[in-house]
Amino acid sequence: METDNKTIDGVGYCWHLLVRELLEGMFFSQQDLAEHCKVTQQSISSWKNGVRKPGDFARRRILELAREAEIDPGRYECDPVRDAITKYLEKNTGKDLVRVISLYEKMSDGSRDKLLGYAKTLAK
Structure with missing residues (x-):
């Protein structure tokens, strides 16, 4: 999509x-x-x-x-970062999804910002 x-x-x-x-x-x-x-x-x-x-x-x-x-x-609303993450997750199993969410929840705000920044570069 x-x-x-x-x-x-x-x-x-x-x-x-x-x-x-x-x-x-x-x-x-x-x-x-x-x-x-x-x-x-x-x-x-x-x-x-x-x-x-x-x-x-x-x-x-x-x-x-x-x-x-x-x-x-x-x-x-379109969000290229969210869309890139969604495409990745759609291609992977539910187990991977749970792991990604678990890791994301453990990250500090600064680390989350860095991850989202990296995801933006992947979306381009």
């Missing part, structure tokens, strides 16, 4: 994650969301799976619906 460089109000969003949250948070079927965004159910499926991204009208509508559902769209 890739993040989106296009923005709304200067902010880029991970649309596939926001669409998934909206479907679950509002108990919408893909067809329900499609009707709200004036697109096909197949478009919603493509957005949800990260194959395609919503157009401008649909993006605005998704953000409106998220706010109505009290879903904070800010949680889905």
Whole structure:
């Protein structure tokens, strides 16, 4: 899944994650969301799976619906560091994930900052 460089109000969003949250948070079927965004159910499926991204009208509508559902769209802003870490974790087993989180929790704030700085360089 890739993040989106296009923005709304200067902010880029991970649309596939926001669409998934909206479907679950509002108990919408893909067809329900499609009707709200004036697109096909197949478009919603493509957005949800990260194959395609919503157009401008649909993006605005998704953000409106998220706010109505009290879903904070800010949680889905693109973050290259987080995305690099997520990609790594998706490729590794749950055991590795537990180990990484355990080590991160034991780090001092300074060490965490260094790690995140390093992760940023990997994301570029």
